[in-house]
Amino acid sequence: MDSSDVNPSGTTPTGVPPETPKPLIPRQRRPTPDESAGGSAATGPAPAKAKPAERFWRAGRLEPLPIRPLPEAPPSIHILGPTVFLVALGVGMGESYMWPRLVLIFGPEIRWLFLIGVTLQAVVMLEMSRYAMATGESIFFGAARVFKPLMWFFFVTAILVYIWPGHLSAGASAFERVTGIPWQATAVAGMLLVGVVFTLAKVVYNLLENVLSICIGVLVVGTSVVAAMVGSFADLSSTITGMFHFGYLPEEALSPAWFPIIVGSIAFAGPSGMQQMWYTLHLRDKGAGMGAHVPRIRGLRHAEDQESMPSRGFMFDTSDPDEMRKWKGWRRWVTFDALLLFWGVTMLVTVSFTVLAQASARLDPGVADVIRDGEREAALDAMANSFAAAGSPVFGTVFFCFIALIGLNATLGLFDSFSRGQADMTYYFVPGAKRFSISKLYAFFLWGLIAFGILVLLFGPADGPASILDVLAFLSTFAMGAYCVVLLLVNNITLPRPIRPGIVSNVIIGFAAVFYLGALFYSLFAYGVVVS
DSSP: OOGGGSOTTSOOTTSOOOOOOOOOOOSSSOOOHHHHOOOBTTTBOOOSSOOOOOOEEOOTTSOOEEBOOOOOOOOSOOSOOTHHHHHHHHSSHIIIIIHHHHHHHHOGGGGHHHHHHHHHHHHHHHHHHHHHHHHSOOHHHHHHHHOHHHHHHHHHHHHHHHTSOHHHHHHHHHHHHHHOOOHHHHHHHHHHHHHHHHHHOSSHHHHHHHHHHHHHHHHHHHHHHHHHHHSOHHHHHHHHHGGGOTTOOOGGGGSTTTHHHHHHHHHTSSSOTTHHHHHHHHHHHHTOGGGGGSOOOOOGGGGGGOOOOOSSOOBOOTTOHHHHHHHHHHHHHHHHIIIIIIIIHHHHHHHHHHHHHHHHHHHOTHHHHHHHTTOHHHHHHHHHHHHHHHTOHHHHHHHHHHHHHHHHHHHHHHHHHHHHHHHHHHHHHSTTGGGSOHHHHHHHHHHHHHHHHHHHHHHSOTTOOGGGHHHHHHHHHHHHHHHHHHHHHHHHHTSOGGGSOOHHHHHHHHHHHHHHHHHHHHHHHHHSOOOO
16 A cells, blocks of 8 residues: 555545554564464453564474574684594595505506595585585484485494494404404403593593594605605606596406495595594584584593483574575685595595505516406515515505504594494484483494404404395495485475575486486396495
């Protein structure tokens, strides 16, 4: 109605007073009788200030997320961050053994597949962080919001795949070559030490971030220095240029002996299996985004100090420009983590090991034949001997120290991540589990993992029963394809539209799902074997 239609007397031309616009009432919930009693001459004075109705974001069929303010983002450029867990988990036998082995068999041109693998992992990391920082919930909780059986699949897969102490065994074996101490004794002592340290820690995350940062720093600097001393500029040049020979795939690479190994190597270019999913829990304990509203896990000794965990996460107001400004700041912060700290450090370590492998082959041509035979320990011995021959016997010792350090990094990261993930799913979705604090559930899974690992080390094969190794390898790589599908569903269904991923991110994650699952099932049905 235009203002010209109103008379000075305050009436319309028809003599009817103009309508007063009705105030908008929040639709999140209906006011209670006490709240709706506004007060009048008959009922008494109204309250001085009515409490505003709480607002929620509904995501899936689970409890809606209350709207809370998003904290200010820290500076984008930083040194420490939750990415150190992914680097610790990702820089393992794939970077130090699998890819150097492939280079010695097929040449450095095969490294274009590594470039694709680690780049896919970096994008996955960014998309995993999207949901975790927007809600303060893990990706497991997000999967349950879409379809609860999805979450239970990962719960069971984690138990089947990650209870075997394979990483610790490899590191302990390398340590035995340096010290002569039996690897079983070192591995058992290492597991007990990890359990005690995690139990005594006031906040587990803070301790691990500091320890792993030191270990990764030593590994990166150490391997770079040794590579510079042993390798040549030609080794470095061929290692780097080999990453850009896209499409190079010799006929032998498609054989039953090597194709499954190549698939596994691509999957393990960086963290493999469920390690990217556990990263969302480390983001929460770091206080990234809405994770700042969720208490952190404490060691068992300090479990009684554990603050009450909320029954769900939170959401910020995506219609508020200032909140979106802060959200963009958090996205810049995690992008720096993904591109420089994760992609860059992982790439640097594998470049160093590849240069070392090429140098060892040049100094001892027989090492290529040893690696071709698939004997991991013999291959590592040959590489260590070549390093020693290149300059000093100490190089061989240093090499095995690096392998032992890789095993330690992976063990620290895996023990914490497994316990953290299982405790999170148990606390929120197992009936009656909330009677215990999440810190106590963390300790339960941690010490259960340690006890099982010790039994396997003392009375069974360290890598797990041989009859189920193929099943475990299949589940680990299948989980990677599955979590890409889950990412697409969670981020595009449960998040508000302004913070959903763009078309480019969705296409890349969709490609990763097809790539992992397609290569895995092709290897299974074409060759009768899964990734190696």
